[in-house]
Amino acid sequence: MLxxxxxxxxxxxxxxxxxxxxxxxxxxxxxxxxxxxxxGIDEAEDILQEGFVKVFxxxxxxxxxxxLETWITRIxxxxxxxxxxxxxxxxxxxxxEDLHLPEQEISLSGIHFKQLLELIQSxxxxxQIVFNMFAIEGYSHKEIAESLGISEGTSKSQFARxxxxxxxxxxxxxxxxxxxxxxxx
Amino acid sequence: MERGxxxxxxxxxxxxxxxTPSENVWxxxxxxxxxxxxxxxxxxxxxxxxxxAASVIFALSVGVASxxxxxxxxxxxxxxxxxxxxxKDIASENQNNKVNESSLANGSNSVSGxxxxxxxxxxxxxxxxxxxxxxxxxxxxxxxxxxxxxxNSVQSSSSIAANQKFLTGNNLNSFAxxxxxxxxxxKANQTVDRIIDDSKMFxxxxxxxxxxxxxxxxxxVPVIKKLEGTEVKPDAGALLLAKLAEREMxxxxxxxxxxxxxxxxxxxxxxxxxGFNSVNSSVSPSTSSLAQNNFTANRQxxxxxxxxxxxxxxxxxxxxxxxxxxGLNYLTQASDYTANSVVTxxxxxxxxxxxxxxxxxxxxxxxxxxASYQVNxxxxxxxxPLQAGYILVNKRVVVQLNSGVSTDLFLQNTLxxxxxxLEKTTQESGSDSPYRTVNFSGLxxxxxxxxxxxxxxLALNPGVRYPxxxxxxxxxxxxxxxxxxxxxxxxxxxxx
Numbered sequence: 238m239l240x241x242x243x244x245x246x247x248x249x250x251x252x253x254x255x256x257x258x259x260x261x262x263x264x265x266x267x268x269x270x271x272x273x274x275x276x277g278i279d280e281a282e283d284i285l286q287e288g289f290v291k292v293f294x295x296x297x298x299x300x301x302x303x304x305l306e307t308w309i310t311r312i313x314x315x316x317x318x319x320x321x322x323x324x325x326x327x328x329x330x331x332x333x334e335d336l337h338l339p340e341q342e343i344s345l346s347g348i349h350f351k352q353l354l355e356l357i358q359s360x361x362x363x364x365q366i367v368f369n370m371f372a373i374e375g376y377s378h379k380e381i382a383e384s385l386g387i388s389e390g391t392s393k394s395q396f397a398r399x400x401x402x403x404x405x406x407x408x409x410x411x412x413x414x415x416x417x418x419x420x421x422x
Numbered sequence: 423m424e425r426g427x428x429x430x431x432x433x434x435x436x437x438x439x440x441x442t443p444s445e446n447v448w449x450x451x452x453x454x455x456x457x458x459x460x461x462x463x464x465x466x467x468x469x470x471x472x473x474x475a476a477s478v479i480f481a482l483s484v485g486v487a488s489x490x491x492x493x494x495x496x497x498x499x500x501x502x503x504x505x506x507x508x509x510k511d512i513a514s515e516n517q518n519n520k521v522n523e524s525s526l527a528n529g530s531n532s533v534s535g536x537x538x539x540x541x542x543x544x545x546x547x548x549x550x551x552x553x554x555x556x557x558x559x560x561x562x563x564x565x566x567x568x569x570x571x572x573x574n575s576v577q578s579s580s581s582i583a584a585n586q587k588f589l590t591g592n593n594l595n596s597f598a599x600x601x602x603x604x605x606x607x608x609k610a611n612q613t614v615d616r617i618i619d620d621s622k623m624f625x626x627x628x629x630x631x632x633x634x635x636x637x638x639x640x641x642x643v644p645v646i647k648k649l650e651g652t653e654v655k656p657d658a659g660a661l662l663l664a665k666l667a668e669r670e671m672x673x674x675x676x677x678x679x680x681x682x683x684x685x686x687x688x689x690x691x692x693x694x695x696x697g698f699n700s701v702n703s704s705v706s707p708s709t710s711s712l713a714q715n716n717f718t719a720n721r722q723x724x725x726x727x728x729x730x731x732x733x734x735x736x737x738x739x740x741x742x743x744x745x746x747x748x749g750l751n752y753l754t755q756a757s758d759y760t761a762n763s764v765v766t767x768x769x770x771x772x773x774x775x776x777x778x779x780x781x782x783x784x785x786x787x788x789x790x791x792x793a794s795y796q797v798n799x800x801x802x803x804x805x806x807p808l809q810a811g812y813i814l815v816n817k818r819v820v821v822q823l824n825s826g827v828s829t830d831l832f833l834q835n836t837l838x839x840x841x842x843x844l845e846k847t848t849q850e851s852g853s854d855s856p857y858r859t860v861n862f863s864g865l866x867x868x869x870x871x872x873x874x875x876x877x878x879x880l881a882l883n884p885g886v887r888y889p890x891x892x893x894x895x896x897x898x899x900x901x902x903x904x905x906x907x908x909x910x911x912x913x914x915x916x917x918x
Binding site: 251252253254256257260264265266268269272273278281282285286289290293294348350351353354372373375 | 435447793795796
């Protein structure tokens with residue numbers, strides 16, 4: 238079993254075995270990232286493929302300043318955003334009204350991540366991206382605004398709407414309670 | 423709900439989440455990577471092509487320039503030789519004139535009714551007046567457009583011509599008829615005509631020729647003076663010049679012989695490195711019924727890679743600018759390809775790397791599909807090149823264009839899988855090998871060499887090699903004629 242450093246060195250030398258080993262190590266986690274930013278498996282796999290090709294081309298520049306996983310995740314997110322930008326050009330992100338649902342405590346315990354993935358994928362394009370970037374990747378609204386070329390307010394409103402929609406969807410999923418029992422919104 | 427809590431919940435939900443992508447993803451990534459690497463190889467090949475093309479263009483440019491310079495210098499040499507011949511003629515005519523003068527002086531007393539001394543004085547005075555008239559006429563008619571320098575030199579020449587002509591005129595002829603042999607007069611006439619022709623030619627020529635004419639003119643002056651004098655002495659200066667000219671021509675001829683004889687036989691050792699491109703390769707659809715077999719065969723056949731060779735060569739000069747050289751080289755061609763299957767032994771106990779010749783229909787039962795893996799295929803040849811070369815520039819730096827054929831004897835190929843499971847496989851030439859045992863390739867290249875010391879040269883040889891036929895046997899359904907670009911470095915020892 239090769240260490241992470243050996244894997245990186247092998248990938249720098251374009252050694253296919255090392256590249257495949259690196260892919261095998263991270264492809265499943267990265268697939269989840271790609272699924273969060275896409276609407277289906279095919280789209281996610283396209284992003285994953287493009288992302289890993291970028292990883293292998295850019296790995297010479299990996300400076301070990303961050304964890305390898307974090308670095309790869311960042312490349313995947315950027316690749317996903319590039320793919321989504323084309324769509325955003327056609328359907329620009331605008332300020333949206335909040336659904337003004339009552340603020341409720343959200344517990345996600347017991348919710349399988351695949352269930353959550355489906356819900357995220359069902360969000361409108363803009364909401365999905367902002368939700369992922371803000372809630373999971375941890376970007377600030379300012380960073381999101383700069384990254385997507387929108388106003389900070391738009392980012393906030395998109396997130397608020399995404400959050401409301403998720404609450405709503407989770408509430409409507411009656412089967413959810415039947416399956417997982419403990420989940421409450 | 424605070425932002426932090428919500429973030430944490432979400433992050434926790436996806437913390438250890440994993441979804442396995444389909445196998446196609448890695449295959450597609452691999453294809454993308456190979457495309458990119460293929461692009462690198464193409465860029466490298468493009469670089470080699472550019473180097474080879476630049477060197478050929480450079481050699482051709484130098485060649486054209488040298489041919490132009492050689493033509494110019496040979497033209498100049500011819501003109502110099504012509505001048506020297508004229509000088510010789512003039513010198514010999516001077517001798518004749520001196521003899522005639524001597525005869526004239528000695529024979530005057532024997533002519534009845536003519537006072538030799540008075541006659542000579544009369545002739546001399548007439549000679550001067552006629553010569554001066556001729557000079558004026560020639561200046562006006564032939565040298566109108568010429569500069570001062572040219573005019574002066576040609577004037578001297580025409581003056582000589584006029585004087586000489588006068589010597590062959592009626593007075594002298596009538597006088598010579600009684601005292602001199604007719605033969606000498608005819609020779610003198612011819613000489614004068616030639617000199618007049620020369621004068622015309624020189625007047626139209628360049629400054630160098632003008633100076634040559636000046637030399638001829640100066641040489642002629644003593645002849646006139648001698649005619650005016652009472653004593654006749656041999657023209658030692660003219661004779662010396664003639665001898666020097668003859669000696670110079672002899673030395674030039676020897677130099678040319680030496681040039682042809684120099685570097686007649688040499689040997690060299692060297693190595694070359696480059697790349698080969700198999701983009702023109704093809705796989706017959708009927709090679710195998712299995713898709714993965716065709717996949718592997720396709721990848722193996724179309725793989726491009728690097729090539730190295732080492733060897734010794736022997737060369738000889740067969741003409742002034744033509745050389746013939748041959749040698750014995752060890753040549754390797756290495757390429758990487760992706761295989762997605764292995765071939766098992768009959769007892770299913772051992773596994774071999776999938777290669778084009780193992781992937782026929784008879785072996786299909788033993789082919790096992792696997793994940794993609796890399797294989798390095800190294801072909802080894804003994805190459806016997808024979809090339810003719812044309813020397814474009816033959817100085818300390820020699821620029822030479824080479825062209826010829828190479829007989830390539832296939833030795834073996836080694837398949838080295840890039841994983842630890844499969845073992846290295848070597849296929850020797852023969853009936854089991856998919857490669858032809860004997861191949862013939864065309865060679866074209868440039869050689870730029872530098873001579874240091876009496877016996878050594880260092881040569882740089884960019885060149886192209888192209889097989890006349892496929893390196894695969896015709897019955898395996900594969901075809902590949904890899905185009906090779908390489909740059910060689912050779913150290914040459916010159917025997918003599």
